[in-house]
Amino acid sequence: MQCLCAVDGYVDASLLYESTDGRRLILPLARRRMLGPALASRAALPIGWGPGGLLSEGGSVRLEDVRMVAADLARRPALRIQLRPDPATAGVWEAAMPAYARRTARMAQTVSLDGDFGIVWQQRFKRDTRNRVRRAERAGVVVDRDDTGRLVPVFQHLYAMSVDRWARQSGEPQGMARWRAGRLEPPHKLPTVAAMLGTDCRLYVASLDGRPVAAIVVLLRPTTMTYWRGAMDEELAGRSYANYLLHRTAIEDAAQSGRTAYYMGESAPGSPLALFKSRFGAAEQHYFSYSIERLPVTDLARLPRRAARTIFALRTARR
Numbered sequence: 001m002q003c004l005c006a007v008d009g010y011v012d013a014s015l016l017y018e019s020t021d022g023r024r025l026i027l028p029l030a031r032r033r034m035l036g037p038a039l040a041s042r043a044a045l046p047i048g049w050g051p052g053g054l055l056s057e058g059g060s061v062r063l064e065d066v067r068m069v070a071a072d073l074a075r076r077p078a079l080r081i082q083l084r085p086d087p088a089t090a091g092v093w094e095a096a097m098p099a100y101a102r103r104t105a106r107m108a109q110t111v112s113l114d115g116d117f118g119i120v121w122q123q124r125f126k127r128d129t130r131n132r133v134r135r136a137e138r139a140g141v142v143v144d145r146d147d148t149g150r151l152v153p154v155f156q157h158l159y160a161m162s163v164d165r166w167a168r169q170s171g172e173p174q175g176m177a178r179w180r181a182g183r184l185e186p187p188h189k190l191p192t193v194a195a196m197l198g199t200d201c202r203l204y205v206a207s208l209d210g211r212p213v214a215a216i217v218v219l220l221r222p223t224t225m226t227y228w229r230g231a232m233d234e235e236l237a238g239r240s241y242a243n244y245l246l247h248r249t250a251i252e253d254a255a256q257s258g259r260t261a262y263y264m265g266e267s268a269p270g271s272p273l274a275l276f277k278s279r280f281g282a283a284e285q286h287y288f289s290y291s292i293e294r295l296p297v298t299d300l301a302r303l304p305r306r307a308a309r310t311i312f313a314l315r316t317a318r319r
Helices: 002-008 063-075 087-096 117-124 127-138 152-170 174-184 189-200 242-256 272-278 297-318
Strands: 010-012 015-018 024-027 030-032 042-044 080-083 102-112 142-146 201-208 211-220 224-232 261-266 283-293
Touching: 002 010, 002 030, 002 189, 015 063, 024 063, 063 087, 063 283, 087 102, 087 283, 102 117, 102 272, 117 242, 127 242, 142 242, 152 174, 152 189, 152 201, 152 211, 152 224, 189 201, 189 211, 201 242, 211 242, 224 242, 242 261
Parallel strands: 042 080, 224 261
Antiparallel strands: 010 030, 015 024, 030 042, 080 283, 102 261, 102 283, 142 201, 201 211, 211 224
Protein backbone atom coordinates (compact mmCIF):
# COMPACT_ATOMS: atom_id res chain seq x y z
CA MET A 1 0.00 0.00 0.00
CA GLN A 2 2.86 2.38 0.78
CA CYS A 3 4.40 1.58 -2.61
CA LEU A 4 1.29 2.33 -4.68
CA CYS A 5 0.55 5.50 -2.68
CA ALA A 6 4.12 6.72 -3.29
CA VAL A 7 4.14 5.80 -6.99
CA ASP A 8 0.63 6.49 -8.27
CA GLY A 9 -0.64 9.22 -5.97
CA TYR A 10 -3.19 7.14 -4.07
CA VAL A 11 -4.37 7.55 -0.49
CA ASP A 12 -4.67 4.55 1.82
CA ALA A 13 -8.43 4.04 2.34
CA SER A 14 -8.21 0.53 3.80
CA LEU A 15 -11.01 -0.70 6.04
CA LEU A 16 -10.87 -2.76 9.23
CA TYR A 17 -13.76 -5.07 10.10
CA GLU A 18 -14.54 -7.36 13.00
CA SER A 19 -16.56 -10.51 12.44
CA THR A 20 -19.27 -11.78 14.79
CA ASP A 21 -16.82 -14.32 16.21
CA GLY A 22 -14.21 -11.65 16.92
CA ARG A 23 -11.84 -12.13 13.97
CA ARG A 24 -10.32 -9.01 12.41
CA LEU A 25 -10.48 -8.51 8.63
CA ILE A 26 -8.65 -5.92 6.53
CA LEU A 27 -9.72 -4.80 3.06
CA PRO A 28 -6.77 -2.95 1.47
CA LEU A 29 -8.34 -0.06 -0.48
CA ALA A 30 -6.64 2.74 -2.38
CA ARG A 31 -8.28 6.06 -3.32
CA ARG A 32 -7.09 8.75 -5.70
CA ARG A 33 -5.66 11.71 -3.79
CA MET A 34 -7.10 14.57 -5.83
CA LEU A 35 -10.77 13.61 -5.38
CA GLY A 36 -12.88 13.57 -2.24
CA PRO A 37 -14.20 10.34 -0.69
CA ALA A 38 -17.62 10.74 -2.35
CA LEU A 39 -16.25 11.12 -5.89
CA ALA A 40 -13.09 9.05 -6.02
CA SER A 41 -13.15 5.44 -7.08
CA ARG A 42 -11.52 2.98 -4.74
CA ALA A 43 -9.72 -0.21 -5.67
CA ALA A 44 -8.45 -3.33 -3.99
CA LEU A 45 -6.02 -3.18 -5.69
CA PRO A 46 -5.56 -0.76 -8.62
CA ILE A 47 -4.56 -2.03 -12.08
CA GLY A 48 -0.89 -2.91 -12.24
CA TRP A 49 -0.59 -3.86 -8.56
CA GLY A 50 -1.94 -7.39 -8.53
CA PRO A 51 -4.88 -8.90 -6.66
CA GLY A 52 -6.08 -7.68 -3.28
CA GLY A 53 -9.21 -8.90 -1.56
CA LEU A 54 -9.69 -9.55 2.13
CA LEU A 55 -6.99 -10.38 4.64
CA SER A 56 -8.42 -12.48 7.44
CA GLU A 57 -7.06 -13.03 10.92
CA GLY A 58 -6.68 -16.76 11.27
CA GLY A 59 -6.20 -17.43 7.55
CA SER A 60 -9.14 -18.33 5.35
CA VAL A 61 -11.85 -15.90 4.21
CA ARG A 62 -15.42 -17.10 4.80
CA LEU A 63 -18.71 -16.55 2.98
CA GLU A 64 -20.11 -14.46 5.83
CA ASP A 65 -16.99 -12.28 5.76
CA VAL A 66 -17.45 -11.37 2.09
CA ARG A 67 -21.20 -10.80 2.52
CA MET A 68 -20.59 -8.44 5.45
CA VAL A 69 -17.97 -6.45 3.55
CA ALA A 70 -20.01 -6.27 0.32
CA ALA A 71 -23.04 -4.95 2.22
CA ASP A 72 -20.93 -2.30 3.90
CA LEU A 73 -19.29 -1.20 0.64
CA ALA A 74 -22.68 -0.79 -1.03
CA ARG A 75 -23.60 1.80 1.62
CA ARG A 76 -20.42 3.84 1.27
CA PRO A 77 -20.41 7.17 -0.67
CA ALA A 78 -18.09 6.22 -3.52
CA LEU A 79 -18.89 6.29 -7.23
CA ARG A 80 -17.15 2.97 -7.75
CA ILE A 81 -15.38 0.37 -5.61
CA GLN A 82 -13.35 -2.21 -7.53
CA LEU A 83 -12.45 -5.53 -5.96
CA ARG A 84 -9.94 -7.98 -7.39
CA PRO A 85 -9.69 -10.87 -4.92
CA ASP A 86 -7.01 -13.49 -4.63
CA PRO A 87 -7.82 -16.12 -7.32
CA ALA A 88 -7.38 -18.84 -4.70
CA THR A 89 -10.50 -17.51 -2.92
CA ALA A 90 -12.62 -17.22 -6.10
CA GLY A 91 -15.28 -19.71 -5.00
CA VAL A 92 -15.99 -17.92 -1.74
CA TRP A 93 -16.20 -14.50 -3.39
CA GLU A 94 -18.50 -15.60 -6.20
CA ALA A 95 -20.86 -17.38 -3.81
CA ALA A 96 -21.06 -14.33 -1.54
CA MET A 97 -21.06 -11.32 -3.88
CA PRO A 98 -24.49 -9.80 -4.64
CA ALA A 99 -26.00 -9.99 -8.13
CA TYR A 100 -25.80 -6.20 -8.63
CA ALA A 101 -21.99 -6.23 -8.52
CA ARG A 102 -20.48 -5.99 -12.02
CA ARG A 103 -18.33 -8.98 -12.91
CA THR A 104 -15.27 -9.17 -15.17
CA ALA A 105 -13.94 -12.62 -16.02
CA ARG A 106 -10.22 -13.13 -15.39
CA MET A 107 -7.73 -15.98 -15.50
CA ALA A 108 -4.59 -16.41 -13.42
CA GLN A 109 -2.06 -19.24 -13.49
CA THR A 110 -0.16 -20.79 -10.60
CA VAL A 111 2.45 -23.53 -10.29
CA SER A 112 1.90 -25.76 -7.27
CA LEU A 113 5.13 -26.47 -5.38
CA ASP A 114 3.86 -29.41 -3.32
CA GLY A 115 6.81 -31.75 -2.85
CA ASP A 116 10.43 -30.90 -3.50
CA PHE A 117 11.70 -29.25 -6.70
CA GLY A 118 12.60 -32.62 -8.18
CA ILE A 119 8.89 -33.51 -8.28
CA VAL A 120 7.99 -30.13 -9.79
CA TRP A 121 10.73 -30.52 -12.43
CA GLN A 122 9.85 -34.08 -13.42
CA GLN A 123 6.06 -34.10 -13.05
CA ARG A 124 4.89 -30.53 -13.72
CA PHE A 125 7.37 -29.06 -16.18
CA LYS A 126 6.60 -30.28 -19.69
CA ARG A 127 9.28 -32.33 -21.42
CA ASP A 128 9.99 -29.65 -24.01
CA THR A 129 10.33 -27.11 -21.18
CA ARG A 130 12.99 -29.22 -19.49
CA ASN A 131 14.76 -29.55 -22.86
CA ARG A 132 14.69 -25.79 -23.40
CA VAL A 133 16.10 -25.15 -19.94
CA ARG A 134 18.98 -27.53 -20.72
CA ARG A 135 19.55 -25.83 -24.09
CA ALA A 136 19.76 -22.45 -22.35
CA GLU A 137 22.37 -23.84 -19.96
CA ARG A 138 24.36 -25.37 -22.82
CA ALA A 139 24.21 -22.07 -24.71
CA GLY A 140 25.96 -20.40 -21.80
CA VAL A 141 23.05 -18.42 -20.36
CA VAL A 142 23.85 -17.30 -16.81
CA VAL A 143 21.25 -16.09 -14.27
CA ASP A 144 22.08 -13.40 -11.71
CA ARG A 145 19.90 -12.74 -8.65
CA ASP A 146 19.55 -9.40 -6.87
CA ASP A 147 17.43 -8.07 -3.99
CA THR A 148 19.34 -4.83 -3.40
CA GLY A 149 18.10 -2.82 -6.41
CA ARG A 150 21.42 -3.20 -8.24
CA LEU A 151 19.78 -4.79 -11.31
CA VAL A 152 16.79 -2.42 -11.51
CA PRO A 153 18.37 -0.27 -14.30
CA VAL A 154 19.08 -3.44 -16.29
CA PHE A 155 15.45 -4.50 -16.09
CA GLN A 156 14.20 -1.04 -17.03
CA HIS A 157 16.41 -1.00 -20.14
CA LEU A 158 15.07 -4.40 -21.22
CA TYR A 159 11.50 -3.31 -20.44
CA ALA A 160 11.83 -0.22 -22.69
CA MET A 161 13.00 -2.51 -25.50
CA SER A 162 10.03 -4.81 -24.86
CA VAL A 163 7.54 -1.95 -25.10
CA ASP A 164 8.90 -1.04 -28.55
CA ARG A 165 8.74 -4.71 -29.62
CA TRP A 166 5.14 -5.06 -28.44
CA ALA A 167 4.25 -1.92 -30.40
CA ARG A 168 5.78 -3.34 -33.60
CA GLN A 169 3.99 -6.66 -33.14
CA SER A 170 0.59 -5.05 -32.59
CA GLY A 171 1.01 -2.28 -35.17
CA GLU A 172 0.51 0.39 -32.51
CA PRO A 173 2.40 3.66 -32.96
CA GLN A 174 5.55 3.59 -30.88
CA GLY A 175 4.78 6.92 -29.22
CA MET A 176 1.37 5.72 -28.06
CA ALA A 177 2.81 2.45 -26.74
CA ARG A 178 5.48 4.30 -24.77
CA TRP A 179 2.88 6.71 -23.37
CA ARG A 180 0.67 3.85 -22.18
CA ALA A 181 3.62 1.99 -20.69
CA GLY A 182 4.73 5.17 -18.92
CA ARG A 183 1.34 5.49 -17.24
CA LEU A 184 1.17 1.85 -16.15
CA GLU A 185 4.86 1.48 -15.32
CA PRO A 186 6.32 4.94 -14.58
CA PRO A 187 10.14 5.01 -14.34
CA HIS A 188 10.12 5.42 -10.56
CA LYS A 189 7.76 2.49 -9.92
CA LEU A 190 10.20 -0.43 -9.81
CA PRO A 191 12.93 1.51 -7.94
CA THR A 192 10.34 2.48 -5.32
CA VAL A 193 9.04 -1.07 -4.94
CA ALA A 194 12.57 -2.48 -4.75
CA ALA A 195 13.58 0.07 -2.10
CA MET A 196 10.46 -0.32 0.03
CA LEU A 197 10.16 -4.11 -0.13
CA GLY A 198 13.87 -4.76 0.19
CA THR A 199 14.63 -8.48 0.11
CA ASP A 200 10.97 -9.24 -0.69
CA CYS A 201 11.55 -7.87 -4.21
CA ARG A 202 14.00 -9.97 -6.22
CA LEU A 203 15.26 -9.54 -9.77
CA TYR A 204 16.57 -12.34 -11.94
CA VAL A 205 18.61 -11.31 -14.99
CA ALA A 206 19.74 -13.77 -17.68
CA SER A 207 22.91 -12.89 -19.59
CA LEU A 208 24.51 -14.40 -22.67
CA ASP A 209 28.17 -13.68 -23.42
CA GLY A 210 28.10 -11.08 -20.66
CA ARG A 211 25.13 -9.15 -22.08
CA PRO A 212 21.71 -9.05 -20.34
CA VAL A 213 19.06 -10.62 -22.59
CA ALA A 214 16.04 -11.18 -20.32
CA ALA A 215 14.86 -10.38 -16.80
CA ILE A 216 11.98 -10.99 -14.41
CA VAL A 217 10.84 -9.39 -11.16
CA VAL A 218 9.37 -11.58 -8.42
CA LEU A 219 7.79 -10.60 -5.11
CA LEU A 220 8.28 -12.84 -2.09
CA ARG A 221 5.47 -13.63 0.31
CA PRO A 222 5.58 -15.89 3.36
CA THR A 223 4.12 -18.91 1.53
CA THR A 224 4.25 -17.95 -2.16
CA MET A 225 6.44 -16.26 -4.74
CA THR A 226 4.83 -14.01 -7.36
CA TYR A 227 6.11 -13.39 -10.89
CA TRP A 228 5.39 -9.66 -11.24
CA ARG A 229 7.13 -8.33 -14.37
CA GLY A 230 9.15 -9.62 -17.32
CA ALA A 231 11.19 -8.12 -20.18
CA MET A 232 13.74 -9.17 -22.77
CA ASP A 233 15.90 -8.18 -25.71
CA GLU A 234 14.41 -10.47 -28.33
CA GLU A 235 17.26 -10.01 -30.80
CA LEU A 236 19.96 -10.98 -28.29
CA ALA A 237 17.90 -13.67 -26.59
CA GLY A 238 17.23 -15.33 -29.93
CA ARG A 239 16.83 -19.08 -29.50
CA SER A 240 18.74 -19.19 -26.22
CA TYR A 241 15.55 -19.91 -24.21
CA ALA A 242 16.77 -17.55 -21.52
CA ASN A 243 13.22 -16.96 -20.23
CA TYR A 244 12.81 -20.66 -19.53
CA LEU A 245 15.97 -20.71 -17.43
CA LEU A 246 14.85 -17.57 -15.58
CA HIS A 247 11.55 -19.09 -14.45
CA ARG A 248 13.14 -22.47 -13.73
CA THR A 249 15.61 -20.70 -11.41
CA ALA A 250 12.90 -18.68 -9.64
CA ILE A 251 10.63 -21.72 -9.23
CA GLU A 252 13.51 -23.77 -7.82
CA ASP A 253 14.32 -20.97 -5.36
CA ALA A 254 10.65 -20.81 -4.30
CA ALA A 255 10.45 -24.57 -3.77
CA GLN A 256 13.71 -24.78 -1.87
CA SER A 257 12.65 -21.94 0.44
CA GLY A 258 9.54 -23.89 1.45
CA ARG A 259 6.99 -21.84 -0.46
CA THR A 260 3.90 -23.68 -1.66
CA ALA A 261 3.15 -21.87 -4.94
CA TYR A 262 4.68 -19.80 -7.73
CA TYR A 263 2.01 -17.34 -8.88
CA MET A 264 2.54 -16.38 -12.55
CA GLY A 265 -0.12 -13.68 -12.83
CA GLU A 266 -2.95 -13.15 -15.29
CA SER A 267 -3.16 -14.20 -18.93
CA ALA A 268 -5.79 -14.16 -21.66
CA PRO A 269 -7.19 -17.69 -22.07
CA GLY A 270 -5.63 -19.43 -25.07
CA SER A 271 -2.99 -16.72 -25.57
CA PRO A 272 0.71 -17.44 -26.28
CA LEU A 273 1.50 -16.10 -22.80
CA ALA A 274 -0.94 -18.55 -21.21
CA LEU A 275 0.63 -21.38 -23.20
CA PHE A 276 4.13 -20.35 -22.07
CA LYS A 277 3.10 -20.41 -18.41
CA SER A 278 1.37 -23.77 -18.79
CA ARG A 279 4.69 -25.30 -19.89
CA PHE A 280 5.88 -24.94 -16.28
CA GLY A 281 2.80 -26.71 -14.99
CA ALA A 282 0.89 -23.53 -14.15
CA ALA A 283 -2.76 -24.43 -13.56
CA GLU A 284 -5.50 -22.06 -14.69
CA GLN A 285 -7.53 -20.25 -12.04
CA HIS A 286 -10.69 -18.66 -13.44
CA TYR A 287 -12.23 -15.97 -11.29
CA PHE A 288 -14.05 -12.61 -11.36
CA SER A 289 -13.14 -9.12 -10.35
CA TYR A 290 -16.06 -7.04 -9.07
CA SER A 291 -17.23 -3.46 -9.25
CA ILE A 292 -19.86 -1.85 -7.03
CA GLU A 293 -21.05 1.32 -8.77
CA ARG A 294 -23.50 4.13 -8.06
CA LEU A 295 -23.22 5.31 -11.69
CA PRO A 296 -22.06 3.37 -14.81
CA VAL A 297 -18.49 4.57 -14.31
CA THR A 298 -16.93 1.50 -15.93
CA ASP A 299 -18.90 1.94 -19.16
CA LEU A 300 -18.08 5.64 -19.33
CA ALA A 301 -14.38 4.99 -18.70
CA ARG A 302 -14.27 2.46 -21.53
CA LEU A 303 -15.69 4.84 -24.15
CA PRO A 304 -12.43 6.74 -24.88
CA ARG A 305 -10.50 3.47 -25.13
CA ARG A 306 -13.02 1.99 -27.54
CA ALA A 307 -12.98 5.14 -29.65
CA ALA A 308 -9.16 5.11 -29.76
CA ARG A 309 -9.11 1.44 -30.79
CA THR A 310 -11.67 2.11 -33.53
CA ILE A 311 -9.70 5.05 -34.94
CA PHE A 312 -6.47 3.06 -34.83
CA ALA A 313 -8.11 0.09 -36.60
CA LEU A 314 -9.48 2.36 -39.35
CA ARG A 315 -6.10 3.99 -39.94
CA THR A 316 -4.40 0.59 -40.05
CA ALA A 317 -6.96 -0.70 -42.57
CA ARG A 318 -6.39 2.31 -44.83
CA ARG A 319 -2.67 1.67 -44.87
